[in-house]
Amino acid sequence: MALYSEKVMDHFRNPRNLGVLEDANAIGEVGNAKCGDIMKMYLKIEDDIVKDVKFETFGCGSAIASSSMATEMIKGKPLSEVEKLTNKAVTEALDGLPTHKIHCSVLAEQAIKSALEDYRKKI
Numbered sequence: 001m002a003l004y005s006e007k008v009m010d011h012f013r014n015p016r017n018l019g020v021l022e023d024a025n026a027i028g029e030v031g032n033a034k035c036g037d038i039m040k041m042y043l044k045i046e047d048d049i050v051k052d053v054k055f056e057t058f059g060c061g062s063a064i065a066s067s068s069m070a071t072e073m074i075k076g077k078p079l080s081e082v083e084k085l086t087n088k089a090v091t092e093a094l095d096g097l098p099t100h101k102i103h104c105s106v107l108a109e110q111a112i113k114s115a116l117e118d119y120r121k122k123i
């Protein structure tokens with residue numbers, strides 16, 4: 001079996017929602033102290049719905065694929081659903097990650113949670 005699923009390779013090669021969201025009203029940034037990778041999530045929230053989302057990830061391919069998939073999973077969704085997104089769900093949506101790369105998907109969950117915290121501080 002290949003180390004990485006086709007979905008991981010696809011999201012790594014063609015990341016969805018990559019970049020900076022100029023009119024974001026919630027920004028979350030997290031890092032992993034061990035590998036030094038950093039992930040930033042930009043959310044535009046209106047009426048408790050994630051209207052738009054973009055990300056920047058300075059990290060490994062699994063982190064890029066995880067953030068890309070996570071943005072797809074929260075776009076257009078109500079905050080009540082978004083706050084429940086787990087790294088496990090992201091990993092499953094990617095058809096799995098190697099065990100030593102699971103922490104990369106944790107960054108995606110944490111970056112979204114950090115953006116939601118940022119949003120709640122402002123309202």
Ligand code: FES
Pocket residue numbers: 032035036037059060061062063101103104107
């Ligand atoms: Fe650090 Fe993947 S190795 S996020």
